[in-house]
Amino acid sequence: MSQIQKRQSFLFSSPPVVESHACVVGKKESEGPLIDYFDETSQDTYFGETTWEKAESKMQQLTLQAALKKANLNKKDISMAFSGDLLNQCIGSSFSLRDTGIPTFGLYGACSTMAESLLLAGMSVAGGFSRRSLAMTSSHFASSERQYRFPLGYGGQRPPTSQWTVTGAGCAILGCGEGEIYVRGGTVGHIVDFGIKDANNMGAAMAPAAISTLQAHFKELGKRPADYDRIVTGDLGRIGRKIVYEQMEHDSYPLECRYSDCGELIFDCVRQDVHAGGSGCGCSAVVLCGYLMQLMKEQKINDLLFCGTGALLSPVSTNQGESVPGICHAVWLSTKKE
Amino acid sequence: MSQIQKRQSFLFSSPPVVESHACVVGKKESEGPLIDYFDETSQDTYFGETTWEKAESKMQQLTLQAALKKANLNKKDISMAFSGDLLNQCIGSSFSLRDTGIPTFGLYGACSTMAESLLLAGMSVAGGFSRRSLAMTSSHFASSERQYRFPLGYGGQRPPTSQWTVTGAGCAILGCGEGEIYVRGGTVGHIVDFGIKDANNMGAAMAPAAISTLQAHFKELGKRPADYDRIVTGDLGRIGRKIVYEQMEHDSYPLECRYSDCGELIFDCVRQDVHAGGSGCGCSAVVLCGYLMQLMKEQKINDLLFCGTGALLSPVSTNQGESVPGICHAVWLSTKKE
Numbered sequence: 001m002s003q004i005q006k007r008q009s010f011l012f013s014s015p016p017v018v019e020s021h022a023c024v025v026g027k028k029e030s031e032g033p034l035i036d037y038f039d040e041t042s043q044d045t046y047f048g049e050t051t052w053e054k055a056e057s058k059m060q061q062l063t064l065q066a067a068l069k070k071a072n073l074n075k076k077d078i079s080m081a082f083s084g085d086l087l088n089q090c091i092g093s094s095f096s097l098r099d100t101g102i103p104t105f106g107l108y109g110a111c112s113t114m115a116e117s118l119l120l121a122g123m124s125v126a127g128g129f130s131r132r133s134l135a136m137t138s139s140h141f142a143s144s145e146r147q148y149r150f151p152l153g154y155g156g157q158r159p160p161t162s163q164w165t166v167t168g169a170g171c172a173i174l175g176c177g178e179g180e181i182y183v184r185g186g187t188v189g190h191i192v193d194f195g196i197k198d199a200n201n202m203g204a205a206m207a208p209a210a211i212s213t214l215q216a217h218f219k220e221l222g223k224r225p226a227d228y229d230r231i232v233t234g235d236l237g238r239i240g241r242k243i244v245y246e247q248m249e250h251d252s253y254p255l256e257c258r259y260s261d262c263g264e265l266i267f268d269c270v271r272q273d274v275h276a277g278g279s280g281c282g283c284s285a286v287v288l289c290g291y292l293m294q295l296m297k298e299q300k301i302n303d304l305l306f307c308g309t310g311a312l313l314s315p316v317s318t319n320q321g322e323s324v325p326g327i328c329h330a331v332w333l334s335t336k337k338e
Numbered sequence: 339m340s341q342i343q344k345r346q347s348f349l350f351s352s353p354p355v356v357e358s359h360a361c362v363v364g365k366k367e368s369e370g371p372l373i374d375y376f377d378e379t380s381q382d383t384y385f386g387e388t389t390w391e392k393a394e395s396k397m398q399q400l401t402l403q404a405a406l407k408k409a410n411l412n413k414k415d416i417s418m419a420f421s422g423d424l425l426n427q428c429i430g431s432s433f434s435l436r437d438t439g440i441p442t443f444g445l446y447g448a449c450s451t452m453a454e455s456l457l458l459a460g461m462s463v464a465g466g467f468s469r470r471s472l473a474m475t476s477s478h479f480a481s482s483e484r485q486y487r488f489p490l491g492y493g494g495q496r497p498p499t500s501q502w503t504v505t506g507a508g509c510a511i512l513g514c515g516e517g518e519i520y521v522r523g524g525t526v527g528h529i530v531d532f533g534i535k536d537a538n539n540m541g542a543a544m545a546p547a548a549i550s551t552l553q554a555h556f557k558e559l560g561k562r563p564a565d566y567d568r569i570v571t572g573d574l575g576r577i578g579r580k581i582v583y584e585q586m587e588h589d590s591y592p593l594e595c596r597y598s599d600c601g602e603l604i605f606d607c608v609r610q611d612v613h614a615g616g617s618g619c620g621c622s623a624v625v626l627c628g629y630l631m632q633l634m635k636e637q638k639i640n641d642l643l644f645c646g647t648g649a650l651l652s653p654v655s656t657n658q659g660e661s662v663p664g665i666c667h668a669v670w671l672s673t674k675k676e
């Protein structure tokens with residue numbers, strides 16, 4: 001094997017190609033600035049199902065169908081699926097993939113799942129274990145609120161640092177051969193915990209993980225921020241984004257105007273009253289598989305560093321007084337294969 | 339790449355070696371028939387911690403320490419960790435790996451996690467992405483009962499089909515080079531749901547997945563049960579094991595006396611009053627990383643087919659009337675590299 005391999009980072013010797021990608025979102029997301037980049041939107045929070053959890057599985061099914069259709073593929077063409085979500089025991093993914101017959105690896109990376117699944121799907125294809133792999137994730141505002149905070153009917157007040165879980169699902173299908181977007185490699189995050197205990201300030205809790213992974217990426221691969229047209233974290237929101245921006249500048253890796261965050265891109269934070277921005281596995285998934293990949297196809301972005309960030313807390317760990325561990329995986333996507 | 343690749347199965351062209359393995363269990367497990375095969379046992383359900391969830395993380399830390407020590411390695415020698423558990427948001431794994439600095443992929447495969455993590459760790463090493471990868475998982479009786487069923491203090495009655503979640507953690511460290519046990523390949527399961535809705539009968543819910551994966555394994559790789567010295571599922575318990583045994587015989591793949599189940603191996607089901615047997619991610623993990631790998635080192639087993647089975651339900655999905663999807667991943671372990 002001739003993959004380039006460092007402590008946390010690797011580059012694919014034969015980069016997998018993005019054969020297809022798709023995303024599906026809910027009502028609030030369809031009222032935001034990225035409306036032109038979604039494959040499907042629904043004005044019904046339940047997506048025709050009877051519960052929010054089932055709606056989340058339905059969204060995954062819809063996004064997979066859309067991605068297959070765009071590439072003229074069917075389920076049997078997929079050799080491996082890598083999927084996970086925020087729900088307890090990842091039922092969003094298990095129930096969405098239950099009737100597909102696709103060999104499945106379940107993941108849990110909280111909101112870093114899109115990046116995690118892309119790296120693993122890429123490894124499965126580039127390593128010769130799978131002909132075609134699926135990377136998929138989702139989140140739903142209502143199922144997340146109920147599980148992590150309060151039932152919606154309770155009408156809880158949201159502090160200014162809180163983020164709004166995106167209702168959406170995104171997926172990418174990776175394969176061999178030629179195409180418009182390649183997964184060139186990435187940096188696998190380790191778990192970073194700076195002791196933040198406020199479960200309503202995920203951006204601050206995850207920012208140290210993003211900084212750690214970005215620095216490892218640049219150092220290990222001998223790269224600079226300017227090597228990328230866009231560097232996008234997802235989803236730190238306004239507060240976490242500011243921390244990353246300032247710390248990276250302080251450490252002589254100025255990200256400048258090429259840096260943005262999926263949590264800020266998905267919503268008009270002021271007009272849509274989402275406080276610090278969007279969050280949830282679906283947030284970075286739909287921004288990547290909708291907006292960013294479309295810009296890459298139009299060659300408005302040639303090299304993208306996509307950094308999925310996740311907060312690995314649970315309501316139980318928070319209630320037991322634990323702080324919030326964060327993780328960030330970085331994926332280098334490029335329009336060039338070499 | 340020259341991996342042999344079928345629809346669900348693959349064989350490694352350069353099989354990764356098991357450099358080290360270890361397991362840690364609680365009191366009840368230490369009173370069972372496999373007492374001689376555990377690296378560490380604790381008579382304290384809390385493992386010195388203040389909550390059962392923290393005890394679960396502690397078990398993972400202890401098993402990782404034991405595995406590192408046996409191979410004279412330290413944390414920095416591990417390039418990637420693949421870990422997951424049953425707790426909501428997989429906090430057992432996230433908190434155990436938080437201070438290690440090891441690049442981490444979080445998994446969710448319910449009780450199939452040991453097999454899932456072995457396959458992915460194997461792919462990461464054999465694909466040239468990692469020098470040395472960790473596969474690890476755990477479960478804890480008390481944290482599982484509270485999360486899936488009732489708080490222990492409630493004293494709920496257990497039906498005869500129920501299984502007893504093992505308090506234990508197991509891990510294996512895979513690397514390149516030579517050794518006593520190799521991961522030769524495996525079969526990735528797809529999600530199978532036969533409509534069983536009894537959350538107290540996991541064995542019956544998971545058995546169809548085990549049958550599906552075993553049949554795919556034999557068919558795709560042109561193998562027969564007799565090619566293995568031992569075929570072990572984990573953990574179907576007595577009821578699921580009987581279903582698998584009978585259906586495989588009916589389908590002309592007689593497993594005969596080479597077949598056993600981790601849920602039956604770990605406990606003396608009658609004397610220890612565990613009804614249908616053991617369960618939980620930790621069950622198959624400690625049986626594999628303790629008992630089975632030791633037998634392989636003594637060459638009492640040369641070819642082992644280890645089939646991790648998982649029930650992908652959550653209390654929410656059960657309360658919403660959903661049936662229980664199952665999954666099974668098979669891993670071929672051998673004392674021979676070729």
